[in-house]
Amino acid sequence: MELDTTVQIELYKSMLRVRLLEEKVVELYPDQEMKCPVHLCIGQEAIAAGVCAHLKSDDYLFSNHRGHGHYLAKGGDMRALVAEFYGRTTGCSRGKGGSMHIIDTDVGLLGTSAIVGGGIPMGVGAALAATLRGEDQVSVVFFGDGAFDEGVFYESYNFATLKKLPVIFICENNFYATNSPQRARHAGSRIADAALVFGSTGICVDGNDVEAVHNAAGTAVEHARAGKGPMLVEALTYRWKGHVGPGTDFEAGCRSEAELREWIDRCPIKSFRTKLIENGILNTETNNRIAEAITDEIEEAFQFAMDSPLPEPSDLLTDLFS
């Protein structure tokens, strides 16, 4: 089913926003003013965009170390995100968390764990809360193929299915956990199939095709909102940068350059843009206008971050308890 053109444009903007923001991080990271590790999702933007397009601002979201895309696509405040990279008091975690620990409770993002798999059960718990309160919120957990190794995934999925909780499991399978390839860690190759043993449904999609992701996530969100329990969406993708930091990693022998080139050719943003232009939904002029508006927003966010105050040493002891 062909998507509405306004939805298509929104998906495109959402992806581009994440891409341009992270490209700015790549550009400025060498200045060493963002003094924290950054795990970039360049190449994987379609998943965050395609999934979050279905969510209302009070739907819950739990993210992982590679979370900038999830945060932005869910509607998180860009200025607070960038300020967090810079360790400022105006950061979304007031400088306590850094790039791996971002949050925006206004849009249902209740935290980001950098312990692999750590966010999965919390996503189930938020869905449980919605159910207990009789509200129609759903909860989404984003996790990588690496988190599929962790026992907590199975424990959480079983519980969520057993209790028919409105949670959607989105596995971003980029085929690597740091430098360890999926085949070195998984006996099977299709993560989505794991849903079957719980009598649940798994869907495997091309994670670089934003419409395919949107479609699969739509099915899963609808299913969850209807009180039918979780679905597992496995979205196949690839990260262009190294596991951590702004550089590529093929030089160090972590992966092959040819493999990276293949995936860059399948850029989720470029291919969607081409399609939109071919179908007359986008033209060069509107595309430039969209990109400019996003660039302005990003410039403003970085300026805001750099102009923001650093914490005082006395802030060290605050926030431990509420």
Added chain:
Amino acid sequence: MPWTKVYSDRSEFDLAVEKDPALRGLTYRDAILEASTQLLESDSDFFILGEGVDDPGGVFGTTKGLAERFGTERVMDTPLAENGITGVAMGAALAGMRPLLVHMRVDFMTISLDQIANHAAKWSYMFGGAVNVPLTIRAIIGRGWGSAAQHSQSLQAMFTQVPGLKVVMPATPYDAKGLLVSSIYDDNPVIFIEHRGLYETVGHVPKELYNIELGHGVVRREGADVTIVAISQMLSEAIKAARRLSNEGIECEIIDLRTLLPMDKGIIIESVKKTGRLVVADTGWKEGGYSAEVSAVIAEEAFDLLKAPVQRVALPNVPTPASHVLEAAFYKGENDIIEAVKRVVR
């Protein structure tokens, strides 16, 4: 003795080599790599497993090249399944192997606390000594560059609270190699914690395999005025502090415990007999921390020797913050040790 000496940097070691050409310099990182290599060469029951041990980076260089050389069966990358894999390693140990399980960060070990604390630590005692678990778990403390709350914990006290574990924290290249070998040949579960900040340090490391018996501290510096018990990376901070204090006429005696559990109480008490003052510098948290245990031992067993209250230099009771300003306020170092010493020698 060349192996008790701590060199603050490479140039200091190079000077020492000029005087004694028999010295062999190795970094802490390479000392771990060398011990692992020689154990793989010499003992077919020994094997290494962990996340990324076959990675091109080789766990910050400490397992680099081992998978290529010894094969991926003996240097085995594992799924991200910390608790399960710990149990697997423990099972292999029960069945006669001597596994070395490696974690890039101590933080990830908290997931395997079940297998460590409920199982490995209990298995000898709970079965009346019928079996034992010769399992060694290496874990690394990260620090700095906004590592933040989940990638920088210094959790040694959590492990020293569990009877049935041994806990080792080497501070020099010589100790890293010798204590790793002893940990592997210990018939009990050993938690072996390394600080990233030590990886580049250089010291004398003999080529051959050697053991350092667990449970023995060393005096790193002699002094009559105050005893500093320094753990892991705090040793180098204590040495820097002692040099500066010496310029002011205060002589510190520095003790490196090397093994936290069992604790070498004797070496601390002997020193406090001489100095009457104690400062404990730990990389971990202060409240309920290992420094509290050291202080309590002295309060219980050597109270009469003390001329001043014990002082502790350890982390404040908050998780590690990300922002560099807060990191600077969070971590303790040479200056904090100097202040603590001055509080007791007045």
